[in-house]
Amino acid sequence: MSIRERLSGNEAAAIAMKQINPDVVAAFPITPSTEIPQYFSTFVANGTVDTEFVAVESEHSAMSACIGAQAAGARAMTATSANGLSLMWEMIYIASSLRLPIVLSLVNRAVSGPLNIHNDHSDAMGVRDAGWIMLFSENNQEAYDNTLMAHRIAEHKDVMLPLMICQDGFITSHSIENIELEEDEKVKEFVGKYQPEHYLLNREEPIAVGPLDLQAYLFEHKAQQAEAMKNAKKVILEVSEEFEKMTGRKYGLFEEYKLDDAEIAIVCMNSTAGTTKYVVDKLREQGIKAGLLKVRVYRPFPVDEIADALSHLKAVAILDKADSLNAAGGALFEDVTSAMYVKEKYVPAVNYVYGIGGRDTKADDIEGVYNDLSEIAKTGKVENPYRYFGLRKEAK
C-alpha cells in the first residue's frame, strides 16, 4: 500500500534518497536544492541510512567525490542547482565518459549572470550534450518516482551512464503537495543492489580508471557512450513498466495529454505542464482541440516517438525555459523540429522562450500561446518562429 503524505519536491527527493540508501552522498549547498543535502544529513546523523556523507567544499569537489566513490564501487548521489552544476561541468563530462551511473537531483534554477536564484532551465540545458540521462518532473510525485527509477536505468549493463532528475526550483522544490510514497522495503527490492563489474576497491582485480586517451581510442570510447545513450531509451521504458506494476503510476518517454485528437499542442517540460493541462481543459470546454506533450526523457531524446506523436497537428508550440542565445530558438525547439524534419513530418512550429529567472508563467500566457497556434493553424504560416512570452513590454 502506498503511503499518502504531503511533501515539497525537495523533501520528496530526499526521502527517495533515504529509501535508496546510497553508499556515498557528496554535496554542497546551493539554493534551491540546499534542503536535499540538509534533510539527508539528518538521516545520516540519526543513523537512518548507511551512507557516508561527504560535506565537500564545492560542487566541483562534490562531483569529483561522487566519481571517486562510484568508481570505487559505491552508489553515489548528489544534488545541485544552477551555478553549482556550472562549477561541476568539467566533472559532469568525466562522470559520463567513465561510465559511472551517478544519480544527481537537479533543482532547476537560472544560471548566472546576473545572479538569480529562481527557476528556469538554463542549468540543465548547459549539460544537455554531456552524456547524462536527463529526466524531467512535473511535480513532487514525479521527482520522487523518477528518483526511485534512476538507479535501475543508470546501472543497467547496456547503459552505465549517469542520470539527473530535474524539477523546477521553488515552483515544485518548495511547494508542498500531496504525494504517494512507497514502503521502504518495496523500494529496496525495486532498486536492488549495485553490483559493478569492475571497481577500484576490488583488490582481486585492481583497475585503472580515467586514462590519457588519445587519437587511437577516444573516438571508439565516445561512440560507445553514444550507443549506451541509445540503449537507455528501451531500458527507461522497461523500468517504467515495472514501476507501474509496483505503483500503478504510468511513465513513458513523454506524457501525451489530450494529444490524440488535438489540432494544436504545446510541448514543454517540468511544472509548466501542470499549468498547461489546466489551460487545455479550459479550452476543451470551449471546443478548442488543444493538447500537450510533456517531455519526461530529454536525454536520450525520443526523436522518432515525439515526431510521430506530433505529426497529426495543425500547429505546435515548443516552450523553452532557457534561451540558447543563438538567434534561432531554444534547445527543445531545435530538438523537436529537427526530429520532425528528419522524420519528414511537417507541422508549422513556433518557439516561445519564457519564464526566465523565475518569471511567473500564468495560465493567461499559456492561453495566449494556444490563441497564436489557432491563428497559425488557420494559415499554416509562421511569421516569426522565435518568440518570447511574459517579457515586460517596456523592456522589449
Add this chain to the structure above:
Amino acid sequence: MPYNVKEVVANKPSRFTSGHRMCAGCGAPPAARMIMRALKPEDHAVVAGATGCMEVSTFIYPYTAWTDSFIHTAFECAGATLSGAEAAYQSMKKQGKLPKDGETKFIAFGGDGGTYDIGLQSLSGAMERGHDMVYVCYDNGAYMNTGIQRSSATPKFADTTTSPAGTVIPGKMQSRKDLAKIMVGHHIPYVAQTVGYMNFKDLYEKAEKAIYTEGPAFLNVMAPCPRGWGYPTDMLMQINKLAVETCYWPLYEVIDGKYKINYKPAKKLPVEEFLRPQKRFKHMFKPGNEWMIEEFQKEVDARWQELLDLEEITNK
C-alpha cells in the same frame, strides 16, 4: 628494523612499473616508486593522480604503470576524487560489502600545479574533512606538463615560459608559497617535506609513516625536472643533495603539530651551489646580478631559521 635500501628494493617489488614515459632524469618516478614500496605487501592501494606529467606519462590507454587501482579524473581534484573513493571504502566496509580481511590505502599524486595552485581548494577540503589518505605533491616548481610555466611553487627569479628572464623583468619576481606550512595549518596528524636523498631513507620512512598514520597526511616531495630546471639528466641525485645541503629544501616532518627537522647539515652550503647547475637561474650569475643571489640566500636563510624556531617552539 633499520632502513636498508637493498633490502627494501629486494624484498618489496615495485608497484610502479617500468615502461612509463616520464623523462630521464625526472625526480618524480623514483619518488613515486619508493612511496609505493612503503606499502605493506599485503595491502592494496587506490591511487589518484591529478592531471600532470606523471598521470599522462603513466596511464596512456590501454597501458598503465600502476599495479594498484588507479584513478585520474581532472587537474584540480585529486583530493576530492580520492575523498570519494575513501568515503566509499568506509561506507562499504561498515556495511559488510567488502571482504573483512585486507586493507586498502589511499594515496594521491599531484604536481605543484595540481596541488599548490588549481587543486589547492580540493586538497584543503580533503585534509580538513579528515579522510584517511596521503596526498603526495611531487613539486617540480612549475607547470612542466604544459611546458614550464611559473607556479606558486616556482622559486624567486626562476626563468620560466610565463616568467621569462627578460631585459626588464629578471624572471619570477615573487617568492614561492610554503605549502607544507599551509597543510600544518590544517592540524592534520602528519605533514612532511622530503626528497630522494641518502638512499631514499628519508623519503621511504616518511611515506611509510604517512601511509600508516590514521587520518590525512601530506608529503611534499621535491621532484627536479631536467627540462624545466635545465640540468643534465644524470645529475638528478646531485641536485637533490644540493637542495638539502644548502637548506633550500629542508627535510622535516610535523607530527601532530610538532616540528622535527630530520637533517641539519653540519656545514650549510651556499645556495649558489644549488642554483649554478640549473639553467633557469643562469641569468642570476651574470655580472651585475649578484644582488639576486644575495636576496635568494637571504630568503633561504630566513626560512631555515624560521624552521629551527618552529622546531624549538613546538617541542617546548
